[in-house]
Amino acid sequence: MTALVEIRDFRLSFDTFDGTAQVLDGINLTLNAGDTLGIVGETGCGKSVLARSLLALNPSPPARIVSGEIRFRGDDILRLPERGMRKLRGRAISMVFQDPASYLNPLLSVGTQMEDAIRGQDAAAGARARPRHAARALAAVLLAAVGLPEPARLLDSHPHQLSGGMRQRVLIAMALAGEPALLVADEPTTALDVTVQAQVLALIARLVADRGLALMLISHDLGVVAASCARVAVMYAGTVVEEAPTTELLARPLHPYARGLIAAVPDLDRPDHRPQGIPGSIPGLIAPPTGCRFHPRCPAATHRCRTEKPLPRALLPGRAVACHHAVP
Amino acid sequence: MTDALLHAQGLAKTFEGRRGLFQPASRIQAVADVDIVLARGAALGIVGESGCGKSTLARLLLRLIPPSAGTIRFDGQDITALEEHAMRPLRRRMQLIHQNPSAALDPRLSAEDAVAEPLRIHGVASGRALRDRVAALLAEVGLPSAFLHRFPHELSGGQKQRVCIARALALQPELLVLDEPTSALDVSVQAQILDVLEELRARRGLAYLFISHNLAVVRQVCERVAVMYLGRVVEEGTAAAVLGAPRHPYTRALLGSVPRLGARGMAPAAAGEPPNPAAPPQGCAFHPRCAIAVDACRSSIPPLLAVGDGHHVRCPLSL
Numbered sequence: 094m095t096a097l098v099e100i101r102d103f104r105l106s107f108d109t110f111d112g113t114a115q116v117l118d119g120i121n122l123t124l125n126a127g128d129t130l131g132i133v134g135e136t137g138c139g140k141s142v143l144a145r146s147l148l149a150l151n152p153s154p155p156a157r158i159v160s161g162e163i164r165f166r167g168d169d170i171l172r173l174p175e176r177g178m179r180k181l182r183g184r185a186i187s188m189v190f191q192d193p194a195s196y197l198n199p200l201l202s203v204g205t206q207m208e209d210a211i212r213g214q215d216a217a218a219g220a221r222a223r224p225r226h227a228a229r230a231l232a233a234v235l236l237a238a239v240g241l242p243e244p245a246r247l248l249d250s251h252p253h254q255l256s257g258g259m260r261q262r263v264l265i266a267m268a269l270a271g272e273p274a275l276l277v278a279d280e281p282t283t284a285l286d287v288t289v290q291a292q293v294l295a296l297i298a299r300l301v302a303d304r305g306l307a308l309m310l311i312s313h314d315l316g317v318v319a320a321s322c323a324r325v326a327v328m329y330a331g332t333v334v335e336e337a338p339t340t341e342l343l344a345r346p347l348h349p350y351a352r353g354l355i356a357a358v359p360d361l362d363r364p365d366h367r368p369q370g371i372p373g374s375i376p377g378l379i380a381p382p383t384g385c386r387f388h389p390r391c392p393a394a395t396h397r398c399r400t401e402k403p404l405p406r407a408l409l410p411g412r413a414v415a416c417h418h419a420v421p
Numbered sequence: 422m423t424d425a426l427l428h429a430q431g432l433a434k435t436f437e438g439r440r441g442l443f444q445p446a447s448r449i450q451a452v453a454d455v456d457i458v459l460a461r462g463a464a465l466g467i468v469g470e471s472g473c474g475k476s477t478l479a480r481l482l483l484r485l486i487p488p489s490a491g492t493i494r495f496d497g498q499d500i501t502a503l504e505e506h507a508m509r510p511l512r513r514r515m516q517l518i519h520q521n522p523s524a525a526l527d528p529r530l531s532a533e534d535a536v537a538e539p540l541r542i543h544g545v546a547s548g549r550a551l552r553d554r555v556a557a558l559l560a561e562v563g564l565p566s567a568f569l570h571r572f573p574h575e576l577s578g579g580q581k582q583r584v585c586i587a588r589a590l591a592l593q594p595e596l597l598v599l600d601e602p603t604s605a606l607d608v609s610v611q612a613q614i615l616d617v618l619e620e621l622r623a624r625r626g627l628a629y630l631f632i633s634h635n636l637a638v639v640r641q642v643c644e645r646v647a648v649m650y651l652g653r654v655v656e657e658g659t660a661a662a663v664l665g666a667p668r669h670p671y672t673r674a675l676l677g678s679v680p681r682l683g684a685r686g687m688a689p690a691a692a693g694e695p696p697n698p699a700a701p702p703q704g705c706a707f708h709p710r711c712a713i714a715v716d717a718c719r720s721s722i723p724p725l726l727a728v729g730d731g732h733h734v735r736c737p738l739s740l
Contacts, residue, residue: 315608370616
């Protein structure tokens with residue numbers, strides 16, 4: 094069976110005035126139909142750039158693909174012309190973003206924007222755009238599917254009349270319009286309050302289950318990933334340092350950075366457990382550390398870590414760890 | 422309560438919205454009927470979602486904005502209506518740490534200058550003594566002398582927040598109001614900053630008013646917690662009681678909504694979203710989202726009721 098998404102040794106740089114930043118340094122990930130994969134990591138680890146790479150949304154320049162491939166159902170999408178990419182966006186792969194307010198046009202009603210999106214999908218598929226009233230009918234169905242009450246009234250409202258949670262639901266509804274196989278969600282609940290976040294995560298989980306969607310969820314919040322994804326990849330400074338089933342990673346992280354990240358999260362249910370910070374700070378990517386990019390902050394770093402880049406090793410079934418010294 | 426460092430009673434703030442051409446001015450009650458007691462050296466957490474009034478409360482307590490009603494006492498002195506010139510000597514004793522250290526620092530001031538500025542303005546030290554004092558303050562927050570001449574753009578987020586803390590400490594305050602001090606930071610850095618804050622409190626006997634939406638962080642730092650919803654405190658007590666055995670339906674919903682590392686799946690603990698403060702629901706503000714609401718909840722605002730030792734809940738149904 095061909096994987097839904099296969100990322101192989103993917104390298105991407107940003108050309109800046111100060112030099113070339115090696116933003117993604119050899120990413121390997123596989124996603125099958127219906128998989129739920131969380132990408133977790135701190136600021137600047139490259140998780141959003143990776144997510145946007147799936148839809149060729151990184152502006153170039155500064156972004157430059159150095160090497161590797163991203164295959165969607167076997168086709169290398171990195172070499173796809175813009176026309177071909179447009180057929181995939183929304184129809185094969187859809188995306189929702191962190192800040193729903195900035196992805197809606199404040200001047201247009203929700204209905205108009207959804208009709209435009211739906212008819213745009215028709216055009217991208219090479220078909221004739223359906224009439225507005227038909228697009229509107231589908232929009233109402235989609236709004237109901239994401240749990241929004243009174244879709245007809247909502248279609249006539251403008252974004253400023255909606256709460257943050259409602260706006261994000263509208264964008265999720267639009268993302269479903271082209272019946273995608275993969276939903277990429279980049280920090281979809283970071284701008285929302287925690288009670289609303291719980292509702293939106295439950296909605297995403299229901300859509301994934303009901304529609305057989307594959308999900309790639311990018312988050313800085315391990316808790317959000319733990320709630321939503323069966324597997325998780327931990328990123329650090331442009332590399333995937335560990336990939337594992339979520340429960341196994343949380344129970345026993347094998348990479349020193351994954352271990353540090355989990356130990357830093359304060360636990361509401363264990364107030365006496367003191368979170369431990371990771372000494373130091375994230376490195377610059379124009380001149381990243383040699384060898385393992387985590388070595389300057391790693392308590393177990395050796396000479397080999399400073400000179401030789403660790404490649405992912407399958408230490409246990411379904412677990413890959415990019416560390417010279419990790420043991421199962 | 423004479424030994425309280427900060428004591429507010431019946432505090433309220435109403436903002437007048439702009440009047441439209443054909444519309445009367447809208448009134449937003451941002452804070453209503455809030456009592457706060459903060460003892461010397463204690464840490465009180467204020468938690469709640471966006472729009473609950475927690476940042477407005479912080480600004481009121483520091484007298485950065487005037488209250489619409491209520492009284493504020495700082496170290497026994499009524500500061501509710503003090504003139505600005507009378508407030509100034511007190512301002513040295515109360516300092517604010519913001520959420521975003523990048524916005525709080527002047528990009529043209531080095532770490533040394535940023536920390537020296539309040540000392541110069543208040544004429545506390547100059548020359549060699551000033552430089553020594555600044556170096557000691559930066560060392561106290563974990564920034565060795567190599568950082569003295571760095572500018573904000575040469576510092577990481579965590580290092581910038583350390584500079585802000587050193588600057589706030591410069592005038593030896595007794596009260597720090599921390600408004601989401603780690604929300605803009607990565608989790609591995611957040612743990613470092615929380616360590617710095619805990620050490621400082623222990624060493625200097627500082628009192629913290631710690632505002633955060635992150636319940637786990639508040640549980641770690643604070644002995645007492647007040648939960649706010651639409652301008653009112655709905656539950657307050659020890660952190661162990663409020664966050665360990667919550668009574669108010671909103672506090673329960675809030676705690677139930679936090680994603681836990683150990684748990685797969687997410688069951689929403691409350692329907693709907695926080696209401697618009699310009700059009701608050703009648704009665705208990707939480708009733709439209711509350712699973713146990715009865716008729717009385719829709720008509721009158723329940724009082725804060727004592728349910729245990731120093732534990733108060735604004736919900737008669739939770740008794």
